[in-house]
Amino acid sequence: MVSGSNDSQTPPLVSLAAGGVAGGIEAITSYPLEFAKTRVQLRSQKGIPTPRNPFRVVTQVYQKEGVRALYKGCAALVVGSIGKDGVRFLFFDQIKHAFSDKETGTLSPGRNLLAGMTAGVVASITAVTPTERIKTALIDDARNERRFRSGLHATRVIWQEHGILGLYRGFAGTTLKQASATAFRMGTYNILKDYETQRDIQQNTLTNFANGSVAGVVTTLATQPFDVIKTRSQSARGTSTVDAVKSILIDYGIRGFWKGTTMRLGRTVFSGGILFTSYEAAVKVIEPLYSGVEHTVIAEAD
Template sequence: MELSLAHPALKAFMCGSLSGTCSTLLFQPLDLVKTRLQTLQSSMQPGSGRVGMMSVLLSVVRKDNLLGLWKGVSPSFVRTIPGVGIYFSTYYSLKQHLSQDGSPGALQAVLLGGGARTVAGVVMLPVTVVKTRFECGRYSYASVIGALRSVCQTEGPAALFSGLMATLLRDVPFSGIYVMFYSQTKASLPKDIKESPSAPLANFGCGLLAGVLASLITQPADVVKTHVQVNQKMRTMEAIKYIFTEHGVQGFFRGAVPRSLRRTMMAAMAWTVYEQMMAHIGLKS
């Protein structure tokens, strides 16, 4: 047992899981608001009044009180704790093979981020489907296990992997782009900043910049993924056609503000906490 616990990849898994837990708890309300904004498209008529982030947030609070903003946090935890752990342990393992001599280059960073996200995304997709349904407010599942069982019984096990293509089209580019911008921006920091006590804050700033850019580029795929997972019989191409026909190009960017805020803050915090914890236990992240 001591040997397995001392394995660097397992340590990376534990550090990643803890960092993901902290960021999920803090930013779950933004994810819920993003999902509600995107699924409102299905019930709105073209040309109807614009529904913004604050109006959705206030509506949730009025209906379900302040704690309603954390609806879906259980499946988020079930997904994030192992999911982020899988992501960082896969990233760490891949990095040992692709970039053993220090900071990865731009192409290596894209491959590292995209490869790690592919593994974590496929493994955790069933929980992601359940999480999206919890947040949209259309389903009344009592628990994560109950939701998984209900989906299997009523729609078949394949439904737990609905939106796989859209999820990968969103998450793999996001992670690849994020890691590329983050690693290159961090590498460009002056040496005195890297070695100063303010290094974690500087790294967090690099993460914010990388997150904004990656979020905006992958926003359309996120909208499509949400529609596929919420609407039981809708496929990826059908969702794309529906969104464009009913709401135009701007429909693909609904929920961009809360998603950008959440993804950017979560990624920046997760990477900062992960790197600090890895340094604390004597491993190079």
């Protein structure tokens, strides 16, 4: 993923570790915007309209509930992001290496998207769906019932009431969102990077951030309906994907499937730049350490 056209493949453990580091950094720095977007997408209380401006949502929550409320569910998202981005960078790098052109080291746009889609499905199954379920349930619960004391408590309650299926509520919407989002985000980023590499455009922090931001815009506009369906499915009480779709149509009509687009767009532009920049930086730090340990192990074996 991070290698240029003539570079060797990034080792799997390096991809996994660097992706996890990047995911954790991205989740923590952009969480208030994620919180605001989730609040807007959840069903509004009667007589209490939700502002469209994410900064107004953040300000209102801060004034009424304090700064800690803005990070409700953050721990679940951080854990999920570490697992999600570790897994999807790992799988994307392996898939890209398997299908790339052996001479140039690049993928066609179609294969870039397919590689990202496959990585997204794996990430949804292994990490994203249960952690997103806990995060969304915590944010929704904080508005009304306040049953959940923490992420672990929410996990126990949901498990006791609904079993493991309760933690995978919204799986269909999450997987559709994750597969398409990863396809567009990773695919767009790598299409841009391959284009620049072929034209000897230097890869640095600025180009990494710009490519990641463009990938974030494309991802948001293409996958927003799946994100809204996922959020509705994963409310505190939970609902099926079909019921989530019905409730969106009843509340807002077809336009409701793009609810929170502005907020998510702001976050994904910001977080996309952070994610890929952090990943590239983490690889530069981790890969030499990994190589040193690997060479030491081989030397001792000999």
